[in-house]
Amino acid sequence: MRTVIAGGHGKIALRLATLLANRGDEVVSVVRNPDHRADVEATGAAVAVVDLEQAVPGDLAPHLKGADAVVFAAGAGPGSTAERKDTVDRAAAELLAEAAAQAGVRRYLLISSTGVDQEPDPDRGEVWVAYIRAKKAAEDALRARPDLDLTIVRPGPLTDDPGIGRVALSKDHLDRTEITRDDTAAVLATLLQAPGTAGLTLELMGGDTDILEAVAAVQD
Numbered sequence: 001m002r003t004v005i006a007g008g009h010g011k012i013a014l015r016l017a018t019l020l021a022n023r024g025d026e027v028v029s030v031v032r033n034p035d036h037r038a039d040v041e042a043t044g045a046a047v048a049v050v051d052l053e054q055a056v057p058g059d060l061a062p063h064l065k066g067a068d069a070v071v072f073a074a075g076a077g078p079g080s081t082a083e084r085k086d087t088v089d090r091a092a093a094e095l096l097a098e099a100a101a102q103a104g105v106r107r108y109l110l111i112s113s114t115g116v117d118q119e120p121d122p123d124r125g126e127v128w129v130a131y132i133r134a135k136k137a138a139e140d141a142l143r144a145r146p147d148l149d150l151t152i153v154r155p156g157p158l159t160d161d162p163g164i165g166r167v168a169l170s171k172d173h174l175d176r177t178e179i180t181r182d183d184t185a186a187v188l189a190t191l192l193q194a195p196g197t198a199g200l201t202l203e204l205m206g207g208d209t210d211i212l213e214a215v216a217a218v219q220d
Helices: 011-022 034-041 055-062 082-103 126-143 181-191 212-217
Strands: 001-005 026-031 046-049 068-074 109-110 147-155 168-169 201-208
Touching: 001 011, 011 026, 011 034, 011 082, 011 181, 034 046, 046 055, 046 201, 055 082, 068 082, 082 109, 082 126, 109 181, 126 147, 147 181, 168 181, 168 212, 181 201, 181 212
Parallel strands: 001 026, 001 068, 026 046, 068 109, 109 147, 147 201
Antiparallel strands: 168 201
16 A cells, blocks of 8 residues: 555554555655654655645645645644644645645545544543644545545544553544553554544454454444
C-alpha cells in the first residue's frame, strides 16, 4: 500500500509510519515544519512539506497521486488557540478530503476524539470547547462526502505507555478509558487493510481484545 499521513510529525503519526514502513508499505508523511524532516525520515517515510493551514487542495493533491489511502493525524496540539483548533482539526481535515478527491483517493481514516457527540463542558475552557466542536464538524463534513470510503476513529485519552496489542473497539459508545498511542497506531495500521470498515465510526479504548480480532469483529 501507499499511504499518505497528514500531520506526519505527530506522536501517533510517527508510530503509524514506522509500522507501515516496517511491513513494506510506502509511506508519505506531510509536515508543516521542514525541521521535522529527519524525525519523519527515521520512520522510513518520505516527507512532503505542506502547511495545511495555508495550502489549497491543489497544493496537496500532487503528493496524494497513486496513494491507496490517506490518514488525517494532524492536530493543533497542546497550547494552541481556539482559532487553530478550527483551522487544523476541522479545516485541514476537509482540505485533505478535497485533495484526496482531486487525486482520486477514496480511502480516508480520520482520527477524531471520544466525546464529540456530547456538548463540550464549558468548564474545561474555550480551547477545549473549540477542539471538540472542530472534531465534530470535521466528522460531519467528511461523512457528507460521497467520494470517500471513510473510517472515523475516536480514541480515548491517549498515553505514551508501551502498547499491549489489545484494545476495545466498537461501533457503539464505550466507557472512557485510556488507550496507548502505540495501540492506536496499530489499530490504524490494521484498519488500512480492512476496507470493510469504510463507513464506520469506531470508539477506541484500552481493552482486552487482540487488535486483529477487534477489527474483524466490527466488520461483522
